[in-house]
Amino acid sequence: MQLVSESFNPWRLHQNRRIIEHMIASERVDIVHAYAPGAAWSARAATAQMAAWLVTSIPDAPALKRGLRGFYQSGLAKGDRVIAPSIYAAGMMIQRYRIEPDRMTVIPRSVDTALFNPAAMTRERITAVRDAWRVGPGERIVLVPGRVAPWNGQHLIPDVARRLTQGGLRGATFVIAGEDRSQASYARSIRQRAADLGVETLIRMTGHCPDMPAAMAAADVVAVPAIEPPILGRLVAEAQAMGKPVVTSAVGTLPENVVVPPRISADLRTGWVVKPNDVGELTHALSFPLALDYTSYQALSARARQFAEYMFSPQSVARATRSVYTSLLSRDR
Numbered sequence: 001m002q003l004v005s006e007s008f009n010p011w012r013l014h015q016n017r018r019i020i021e022h023m024i025a026s027e028r029v030d031i032v033h034a035y036a037p038g039a040a041w042s043a044r045a046a047t048a049q050m051a052a053w054l055v056t057s058i059p060d061a062p063a064l065k066r067g068l069r070g071f072y073q074s075g076l077a078k079g080d081r082v083i084a085p086s087i088y089a090a091g092m093m094i095q096r097y098r099i100e101p102d103r104m105t106v107i108p109r110s111v112d113t114a115l116f117n118p119a120a121m122t123r124e125r126i127t128a129v130r131d132a133w134r135v136g137p138g139e140r141i142v143l144v145p146g147r148v149a150p151w152n153g154q155h156l157i158p159d160v161a162r163r164l165t166q167g168g169l170r171g172a173t174f175v176i177a178g179e180d181r182s183q184a185s186y187a188r189s190i191r192q193r194a195a196d197l198g199v200e201t202l203i204r205m206t207g208h209c210p211d212m213p214a215a216m217a218a219a220d221v222v223a224v225p226a227i228e229p230p231i232l233g234r235l236v237a238e239a240q241a242m243g244k245p246v247v248t249s250a251v252g253t254l255p256e257n258v259v260v261p262p263r264i265s266a267d268l269r270t271g272w273v274v275k276p277n278d279v280g281e282l283t284h285a286l287s288f289p290l291a292l293d294y295t296s297y298q299a300l301s302a303r304a305r306q307f308a309e310y311m312f313s314p315q316s317v318a319r320a321t322r323s324v325y326t327s328l329l330s331r332d333r
Helices: 010-027 037-047 067-078 087-097 123-132 154-166 184-197 212-218 234-241 279-291 294-312 314-329
Strands: 031-034 053-057 081-084 104-106 140-145 172-177 203-207 221-224 246-249 271-274
Touching (some): 053 067, 123 212, 140 212, 172 212, 234 246, 234 294
Parallel strands (some): 172 203
16 A cells, blocks of 8 residues: 655645554554654554554664754654664764664665675676776776765775876776766866876776676775765675675765774775775775785685675565564563
8 A cells, every 4th residue: 555655744644644543453563664754753643542563764874854854854763663774874863863772773774685696697797897898808997886976985086096006006997887977077077187197098987887786796896985974875785795895985884884893803804994085095995905815805705795695685684674573572562
């Protein structure tokens, strides 16, 4: 049954409440799970009068609104249990809405680990991507995926390429793969910077990539150099699902999605986390996976895939969500 749950219209929210109340009663519903502010308000009003629990899920990077929109957004904080996709998002909501920590659960967003799976990748798809990027046989690829925009930090790449080549790196191509038309002047500035530094032949700006699993499979290392918290942090998870080492910035949820010291010993890492908008740190971090020998690289690749399956697979996320439900059902209403 479809409800218009994105609305903040009081009449619409009241209508939704009545529909949810009827559904709870007729279908003997124990738990209502709301994913949007308007839905949360309607569901809270319905479950407050009935023997049903409310679970809410907050966005990946909640924009904390004020005024009327902030009032309605607070509905997401009123669940009996609140699910956040990251510690970063949970902290923002706890601080703003004074949510008791024991009502908050962190469950990462899932990624399609069947689609982003090196075992499901064909050599033909990888070759097609490399040919489209004009990358020669044997050349290594540093992939920088995501929309080309100032907040995603692609402007650092020409300087990183220059420093790495000055440090002795050979046979590597830097591929910036993402939609680059909406921020055309920014994209042009990257090309100009590459030309000014004499590294334009090392950098490919490919525009939108229709086959991101193959793009990541073709890469040797994936860089996500965001300088502002992204709305979605899936690129880091998807890269690890493809068994690729990741270098990313310490912004938003990104550092939570990669295993690095001090959370774990250095020999068990799956990537590197660097200070945002710092060419030196990004260059230094990228030099490590590019210098790994075959055995060490394969071990890191296997760890990255294992971590992604454990944390981000739909099955893992479903199990974690079900645990939230069962913990509520074991309590007295």
